[in-house]
Amino acid sequence: MGELAADKHVQYILSVEKRKDSFESVVMDHLRMNGAYWGLTTLDLLGKLGSVNADEVISWIMKCQHESGGFAGNIGHDPHILYTLSAVQVLALFNKLDVLDIDKVATYITGLQNEDGSFSGDIWGEVDTRFSYIAICCLSMLRCLDKINVEKAVNYILSCKNLDGGFGCTPGGESHAGQIFCCVGALAITGSLYHVDKDLLGWWLCERQVKSGGLNGRPEKLPDVCYSWWVLSSLIMIDRVHWIDKEKLVKFILDCQDVENGGISDRPDDAVDVFHTYFGVAGI
Numbered sequence: 001m002g003e004l005a006a007d008k009h010v011q012y013i014l015s016v017e018k019r020k021d022s023f024e025s026v027v028m029d030h031l032r033m034n035g036a037y038w039g040l041t042t043l044d045l046l047g048k049l050g051s052v053n054a055d056e057v058i059s060w061i062m063k064c065q066h067e068s069g070g071f072a073g074n075i076g077h078d079p080h081i082l083y084t085l086s087a088v089q090v091l092a093l094f095n096k097l098d099v100l101d102i103d104k105v106a107t108y109i110t111g112l113q114n115e116d117g118s119f120s121g122d123i124w125g126e127v128d129t130r131f132s133y134i135a136i137c138c139l140s141m142l143r144c145l146d147k148i149n150v151e152k153a154v155n156y157i158l159s160c161k162n163l164d165g166g167f168g169c170t171p172g173g174e175s176h177a178g179q180i181f182c183c184v185g186a187l188a189i190t191g192s193l194y195h196v197d198k199d200l201l202g203w204w205l206c207e208r209q210v211k212s213g214g215l216n217g218r219p220e221k222l223p224d225v226c227y228s229w230w231v232l233s234s235l236i237m238i239d240r241v242h243w244i245d246k247e248k249l250v251k252f253i254l255d256c257q258d259v260e261n262g263g264i265s266d267r268p269d270d271a272v273d274v275f276h277t278y279f280g281v282a283g284i
Helices: 006-018 023-027 029-045 054-063 081-093 102-110 129-141 150-158 177-189 198-206 227-237 246-255 274-283
Strands: none
Touching (some): 006 029, 006 274, 029 081, 081 102, 081 129, 129 150, 227 246, 246 274
């Protein structure tokens, strides 16, 4: 089995930020806040967060805050709960949550909770259990979880549980590993994991491992490095991580590395990107 090319991955992450005119940078312009979180967290996991100028990052983040209290994916874009969580997470990485007007951010998030307990992503009203997790995670980090109706939020998540033990994005939606991470994570934060059938869900999750060792997000789909995080984290939260072959998973992730130029791809020999580099490193 190979080794994690940590130094190459650090160089890759740092180089992406410098290539502002690259195709990758241009197409990610609207979600740069997420990209910053993925890249900076990768550096932190590899012990190299000090390689970036924290003051510059924090200054840029605060320029992305909207008057509503939410954060946009980049300067001049509309706020969304997705980018708001990434902004809070990056500030937490640098131990700089004190630069926030916490009440203002919390008010933005609480204003997105709907009557049925679900959360919209922004003013346009899309509902998804990802947003429930994001709201609960973000408010928990800000110590403001009491500002929402937690009971309703939990009940909405439970309404998205399926007969196979998994969770979908809305009631009746297909079980998906990404949604399962969000729902299980939200239930864990709120102390509600007792609602989960851990054996049933654990079985569904461990069946996501394919012959190559990688994990997929749904039955009959190809493996993808990002599920190394979504599935693994969910299994850890329900204490069933011993149900998969960890060594085969690690080998799959390492096989997705570009050992010459750095970065990790979704599958072996595909193009690398920051998203999969983060989730690959996090999975390992």
